[in-house]
Amino acid sequence: MRANAVMFSTPMPKIYQTLPPPREELDEVLAYIFIGSSKPTDEDHRRVPMLVRRNKVKRALEWLKLNHVSYADLDISEENLQQYPEDVPPVVIDYRHPPEQKDSENLAVNKSDDDEGTADGPCPYTVHTLTADQLQSSSMKLKTVIAHAVQHLIDGKPALGIGRSSEPESMYNNPQLYPQAFPWLFPYGLGGIGNVNGFKKVSDSVRKKALLMYYDK
Template identity: 55%
Template sequence: MTRKRASRAKQTHKAINFPPSPLDENLTDATVRGFAEDIQISNFIESACTVCGLLAYKSDMSPLADANIDSTLLIPDVPVTRAERQATTDPIRPLLGPVLLPGCDDICKTCLEELSEGKLPPDSLANGLWIGEVPPVLQDLSWTEKMLISRVKHNICTVKVHVSGMSKMKANVVSHSLPMPKIYHALPPPRDDLDEVLAFMYIGPNVPTHKEFKRTPMLVRRNKVKEALEWLKLNHEDYADLEISYENLDAYPEDEPPVVVNYTMSMATNKDSEATAVNDTEEDEGVEDGDCPFVVHGLTGTYLEHLGKVRPYEITARAVEHFKSQDVPLAVPVWVWWT
């Protein structure tokens, strides 16, 4: 060992004081006080930015009224918004003023920095990402109802409802892409066409009745579908030339699924054996009353694997453009249309 290395080792040995001395009261109080401040609920509350609509910590946001920005930057040259129409006689016109998220008054740091520099934030709603609020007629749609109002069928879905011997119900939906998407010019599609893109499996101790069907996401409310299609025809540009087939709609039953029910008798648990631990002693999954919870599994890994290599705002833009290209109404939450 050289003299220099030996000297360094000696200095290091002297710098280590083990075991360390106990904390004094002042340092202990400061540590506890700092920890308590860091875990305050206010530090974890999130809110949506009125400019981009993305969630951010409330503590990191600023009131839009106090921000020194040029609001004209949020008024696009080409209209990206559209006022809701109630009748065919109503004119098609954009919303007036800056494109902001209704009901939100705060702005995130990223948008504030961009606007302060006189730039339009890439994630801003004014940058072609506005989709509007979800109207009541498009809310609370069942899984099957969402399929009936989609102009493009680009996925095949298999719905499995499993009822355990303890009468607990749960459901899973597996969705994968069609080789060739099917585009409809009249909606809802004929009832027979639904068998090509939707399959329903029911596993349980008894043959399902109307009571069980009512708890699944497979029923169709004809009036709900009618109101949704009429609203989309008035307010969504991709539905302007849509023909609403009331004859096809009347062919859908309201008290049973519109597709064939593949029933399998089983008294076993509804837990997935591959995902259950050996020492698992919990009860069966699902609920005994009310709507059946279900999980959607989309086989989209190949399509999405490259998106992690781009910036977040590009992922958002690509998602919006993808659903636009599929003639999917973006006036509703995007996750709805993974059918």
């Protein structure tokens, strides 16, 4: 398999020099809708992946600052960390009561108009969301997706635009190219193609072969 890709650098230090971002900035770009017969409880919040554990975030940022060369000058804000509660999501929670599931005029004689549910045992928890797969489904055309995006801007809703450099990144004599483009493969920010800081010199072909074997990353 062969492919070509052009990479441009983005000014991430100008966007976020301090992490984590303030909570009010998350409120501008993130929210989740809870649909159910009653407002969500603390137990409900613990069952969805929307909680932020401050200590975990702090330890992760401290590890990156200590071990990752690109995070050496990162500023960790204790004030911002304390803004994140651990028992409720840090973003806007929009509660919506679900519509009636049954039309009482069309019920069978032996049926009631109560919602069907689980009387005992585990109760399934359904999260309603919109994913990229749904936006890119065969039933939704590209023009429809563009129309949704344009309407989002017309309504004056928040949007984040990130610029890029005018010149593409060079693939030659640039060992930090791949560590910056694929940080999950290079947790220390080192080990890219052309890196000379190893214990011994490794050819580019051997290094590429080793990187391609990172199937479990």
